[in-house]
Amino acid sequence: xxxxxxxxxxxxxxxxxxxxxxxxxxxxxxxxxxxxxxxxxxxxxxxxxxxxxxxxxxxxxxxxxxxxxxxxxxxxxxxxxxxxxxxxxxxxxxxxxxxxxxxxxxxxxxxxxxxxxxxxxxxxxxxx
Amino acid sequence: xxxxxxxxxxxxxxxxxxxxxxxxxxxxxxxxxxxxxxxxxxxxxxxxxxxxxxxxxxxxxxxxxxxxxxxxxxxxxxxxxxxxxxxxxxxxxxxxxxxxxxxxxxxxxxxxxxxxxxxxxxxxxxxxxxxxxxxxxxxxxxxxxxxxxxxxxxxxxxxxxxxxxxxxxxxxxxxxxxxxxxxxxxxxxxxxxxxxxxxxxxxxxxxxxxxxxxxxxxxxxxxxxxxxxxxxxxxxxxxxxxxxxxxxxxxxxxxxxxxxxxxxxxxxxxxxxxxxxxxxxxxxxxxxxxxxxxxxxxxxxxxxxxxxxxxxxxxxxxxxxxxxxxxxxxxxxxxxxxxxxxxxxxxxxxxxxxxxxxxxxxxxxxxxxxxxxxxxxxxxxxxxxxxxxxxxxxxxxxxxxxxxxxxxxxxxxxxxxxxxxxxxxxxxxxxxxxxxxxxxxxxxxxxxxxxxxxxxxxxxxxxxxxxxxxxxxxxxxxxxxxxxxxxxxxxxxxxxxxxxxxxxxxxxxxxxxxxxxxxxxxxxxxxxxxxxxxxxxxxxxxxxxxxxxxxxxxxxxxxxxxxxxxxxxxxxxxxxxxxxxxxxxxxxxxxxxxxxxxxxxxxxxxxxxxxxxxxxxxxxxxxxxxxxxxxxxxxxxxxxxxxxxxxxxxxxxxxxxxxxxxxxxxxxxxxxxxxxxxxxxxxxxxxxxxxxxxxxxxxxxxxxxxxxxxxxxxxxxxxxxxxxxxxxxxxxxxxxxxxxxxxxxxxxxxxxxxxxxxxxxxxxxxxxxxxxxxxxxxxxxxxxxxxxxxxxxxxxxxxxxxxxxxxxxxxxxxxxxxxxxxxxxxxxxxxxxxxxxxxxxxx
Ligand code: SRM
Ligand SMILES: Cc1cc2nc3c(=O)[nH]c(=O)nc-3n(C[C@H](O)[C@H](O)[C@H](O)COP(=O)(O)OP(=O)(O)OC[C@H]3O[C@@H](n4cnc5c(N)ncnc54)[C@H](O)[C@@H]3O)c2cc1C
Ligand code: SF4
Ligand code: FES
Numbered sequence: 023x024x025x026x027x028x029x030x031x032x033x034x035x036x037x038x039x040x041x042x043x044x045x046x047x048x049x050x051x052x053x054x055x056x057x058x059x060x061x062x063x064x065x066x067x068x069x070x071x072x073x074x075x076x077x078x079x080x081x082x083x084x085x086x087x088x089x090x091x092x093x094x095x096x097x098x099x100x101x102x103x104x105x106x107x108x109x110x111x112x113x114x115x116x117x118x119x120x121x122x123x124x125x126x127x128x129x130x131x132x133x134x135x136x137x138x139x140x141x142x143x144x145x146x147x148x149x150x
Numbered sequence: 151x152x153x154x155x156x157x158x159x160x161x162x163x164x165x166x167x168x169x170x171x172x173x174x175x176x177x178x179x180x181x182x183x184x185x186x187x188x189x190x191x192x193x194x195x196x197x198x199x200x201x202x203x204x205x206x207x208x209x210x211x212x213x214x215x216x217x218x219x220x221x222x223x224x225x226x227x228x229x230x231x232x233x234x235x236x237x238x239x240x241x242x243x244x245x246x247x248x249x250x251x252x253x254x255x256x257x258x259x260x261x262x263x264x265x266x267x268x269x270x271x272x273x274x275x276x277x278x279x280x281x282x283x284x285x286x287x288x289x290x291x292x293x294x295x296x297x298x299x300x301x302x303x304x305x306x307x308x309x310x311x312x313x314x315x316x317x318x319x320x321x322x323x324x325x326x327x328x329x330x331x332x333x334x335x336x337x338x339x340x341x342x343x344x345x346x347x348x349x350x351x352x353x354x355x356x357x358x359x360x361x362x363x364x365x366x367x368x369x370x371x372x373x374x375x376x377x378x379x380x381x382x383x384x385x386x387x388x389x390x391x392x393x394x395x396x397x398x399x400x401x402x403x404x405x406x407x408x409x410x411x412x413x414x415x416x417x418x419x420x421x422x423x424x425x426x427x428x429x430x431x432x433x434x435x436x437x438x439x440x441x442x443x444x445x446x447x448x449x450x451x452x453x454x455x456x457x458x459x460x461x462x463x464x465x466x467x468x469x470x471x472x473x474x475x476x477x478x479x480x481x482x483x484x485x486x487x488x489x490x491x492x493x494x495x496x497x498x499x500x501x502x503x504x505x506x507x508x509x510x511x512x513x514x515x516x517x518x519x520x521x522x523x524x525x526x527x528x529x530x531x532x533x534x535x536x537x538x539x540x541x542x543x544x545x546x547x548x549x550x551x552x553x554x555x556x557x558x559x560x561x562x563x564x565x566x567x568x569x570x571x572x573x574x575x576x577x578x579x580x581x582x583x584x585x586x587x588x589x590x591x592x593x594x595x596x597x598x599x600x601x602x603x604x605x606x607x608x609x610x611x612x613x614x615x616x617x618x619x620x621x622x623x624x625x626x627x628x629x630x631x632x633x634x635x636x637x638x639x640x641x642x643x644x645x646x647x648x649x650x651x652x653x654x655x656x657x658x659x660x661x662x663x664x665x666x667x668x669x670x671x672x673x674x675x676x677x678x679x680x681x682x683x684x685x686x687x688x689x690x691x692x693x694x695x696x697x698x699x700x701x702x703x704x705x706x707x708x709x710x711x712x713x714x715x716x717x718x719x720x721x722x723x724x725x726x727x728x729x730x731x732x733x734x735x736x737x738x739x740x741x742x743x744x745x746x747x748x749x750x751x752x753x754x755x756x757x758x759x760x761x762x763x764x765x766x767x768x769x770x771x772x773x774x775x776x777x778x779x780x781x782x783x784x785x786x787x788x789x790x791x792x793x794x795x796x797x798x799x800x801x802x803x804x805x806x807x808x809x810x811x812x813x814x815x816x817x818x819x820x821x822x823x824x825x826x827x828x829x830x831x832x833x834x835x836x837x838x839x840x841x842x843x844x845x846x847x848x849x850x851x852x853x854x855x856x857x858x859x860x861x862x863x864x865x866x867x868x869x870x871x872x873x874x875x876x877x878x879x880x881x882x883x884x885x886x887x888x889x890x891x892x893x894x895x896x897x898x899x900x901x902x903x904x905x906x907x908x909x910x911x912x913x914x915x916x917x918x919x920x921x922x923x924x925x926x927x928x929x930x931x932x933x934x935x936x937x938x939x940x941x942x943x944x945x946x947x948x949x950x951x952x953x954x955x956x957x958x959x960x961x962x963x964x965x966x967x968x969x970x971x972x973x974x975x976x977x978x979x980x981x982x983x984x985x986x987x988x989x990x991x992x993x
Contacts, residue, residue: 045960046959050959051959054695055695057959058957059958059960059961060957060960060963064966074657074660089709091709091710091711091967092965092967093699093707093711096699096703096707098669098697098698099667099695101636101669102635103635106667109670111698111707114670116669
């Protein structure tokens, strides 16, 4: 069975330069906190699963552009005006899990990756 | 209804904009059609904060409005539309581009321009001024090809400009014609101190210097020549020699102007033509031009009200100022020069710390007329209120400016009359704040948004907070202490809810009392309360997502994402064998090792995936977690005490060990620090701790609520000559009462400072059991002490918990962005420029 998760409604068919890659099993995610994943190109992704958002899965870059370290998956997840965010564990800035912008300084943002669950596996849409 | 009146506003500076806002947002707005003509290429921006442009703010950041907003307000506007002529007969005006507008009423808000003294050579391209965003762009550009810069003019703005040049990396000089800096606002001795301070920052000040001409330089592009024959080489020249009102339009259309410029206005801000108003820096009221934004805003309000048929009038404005110039605090109030006949002056000067204060009072020493403050402006708010409201001075007026070891009479928020100005930027009085509260504003944010107080320069934030809290609590409104947007409760209320309703996890708490997903404020707070009340393992599946990263990984995160490891070393006592284990572990994992300020050893630079192995070795050797990551007991510092020391009167080490063992691991609103000293010499610094114990011949003296850190506070002596048992009983009660009632992240010192009744109240609760809580507090403490577990030991026994320490869900590779270099024989995090670029993968 394929369940479509966040953000891929607009992108339900991956284009040529994009592909879905397996990251881990869904049961390796920890509800309401993050895990980090390493992509083939060396980039790091922070992946979150939120219980209150119907088990939705969000993936953003793991690099905190303010603290300059790969730490975002270790932040606390929550919401600001009902938009899901992760607060950097270094200096506490909240980043939107929807579009990656830093909610307190809109000039800063991080990348967001579309996600889905396919056959019990967490997949990310990666552009090459 | 009759046709709309057409109001044309010339100039869209700060004041022009304020006028537009006042009129277009008024109840009568639909009677007016407003057109704004701006000579600048953009709509109004915040000139007061112009210098922040150099700190990285963009034109957008400084904007006070936008085209969208004006459209929303149905205000017509043109930018790049300088008005050339007014035809008062035909009631029209023409812009430089030939566009013609007709008006019913005209408002001139043309502000002023920098005065450039008529010196030969002042027209070269490196001669600049400081007024608009374009000016600052030109300065930036010119500075990038200059080494030396001179500001001509040592007034307030000149010094601000000098600061900018200094920050742009130029060797900076200030040239002033008068014998002192800021001659308008401060007296000569104040000017001298200011000069010393500014020179010590590396900016050179030349007073008593009249520039005669600017010629080509030898070592720099230009050279200033002074009337005394001296010269000064420079690449950039910035004129800040005063401002002149933009009154050409008034002259051209034959409105009355002042002898030295400025459009003459009456108390309603009307010019000599009743259909034309002038407001802001172009207006001359009572033969005076106000070079500040606050009086301009008041004029804007008066004009807008008068247009609506209300009888408002402008009655002058206070020119007091408080600012930071190059990091130096400067304040000037009222008659700073003591020009009032019969006035007397008190002066205080501290050359060691560069502090100068002068206070000018009337001949009877009853009223404050003025003041000058350099180097320390902490008394500015109080003094200003004394002056503005004519409050009677205390018997010894000088006590107001003398250093504060003596008890300085404080001017409380309730002592202020209703007419007291709270926010001068927006002319908000105490009465306005009260009205806002009467109309339902119950939070500070709400009061700010309905009165606009504190939304200008921000200088009045503390005063506004004081006055609002005072007013709110007078009415029995509890000042909102909601911890965040997700819970309408204070920490204390949440604590009670959790305890009384026996709530044990965040989801239940949220479902019953909150909304949304929570955040990094309410989640750790709730986790801490669950731990204080139920004391379950903090990394239990239901609690783990609530913890800060430090608690999640049971270690303190460092700037590069690695962690530190702090084993508990109670009382600072450690066996050689244990020292060796620490040394071996540090060596094996290549950790940076340091003795901390808390009498223990910190090992830095552990990768997350190494933490379990490191801790396994430490736990095997008999160490426990030091909770350096938790809001919990850190250390119990101790001296060696009577065992070794010839002065010791009790065994301070044994007591320290007992205390550390009893309270370790308890979660509290903030961290807790203890100390035990073996005698009154106090080598363990117990009086700076949350709980301090000092040995006496007869037992122990207990001190509570001390703090080092950001705002040091000496602990209060709580009880004397206690035996061991009573000492522990009191500590149990004090701590538990703190844990139950303090705010989130409130150290005991702040908790005490905010406690109604203070020390005596706490003594009453703890010693005399005035609330009947003593037994309960002790029992609660006993139950927590009884359920202690070393979190690292528990974690190491749980394979599922250890999963989380893997570097990635899908890989065992270490994070390549973590890199170290060696310094003094140990590692330290590599700085960005030291990292191996090839493997640093950023987003
Ligand atoms: C390691 C140490 C400095 C050192 O090299 O000596 C240290 C290091 C840190 N201190 Fe401290 N403090 C250390 C002793 C102190 C002391 C001295 C003492 O305890 O006798 C003080 C002043 C005493 C006091 O707290 O009253 C102190 C006052 C602070 C404060 C200010 C607290 C306040 O109430 O104002 C903070 C910030 C905070 O907690 O919000 C802080 C916070 C920190 C943090 C946690 C900052 C952070 O979030 O990264 C540092 C991390 C420690 C780590 O990674 O292991 N540290 N810190 C000391 C550890 C002692 C220990 O063995 O546990
Ligand atoms: C660097 C700096 C720091 C300052 N710091 C402070 C401070 O800390 N506190 C304080 O109270 N004040 C401060 N001021 C002063 C404050 O900025 C002014 O008092 C305020 O801007 C005056 O507002 P205004 O609208 O009267 O004039 P302006 O803001 O100068 O606006 C007038 C506008 O009218 C335009 N104009 C002129 N002639 C015409 C025409 N013929 N047709 C169309 N448009 C025209 C001008 O181009 C300008 O845009 C500072 C000023 C500067 C430059
Ligand atoms: S406090 Fe007293 S006992 Fe402790 S070391 Fe100092 S002098 Fe000795
Ligand atoms: S005094 Fe400037 S914001 Fe209130």
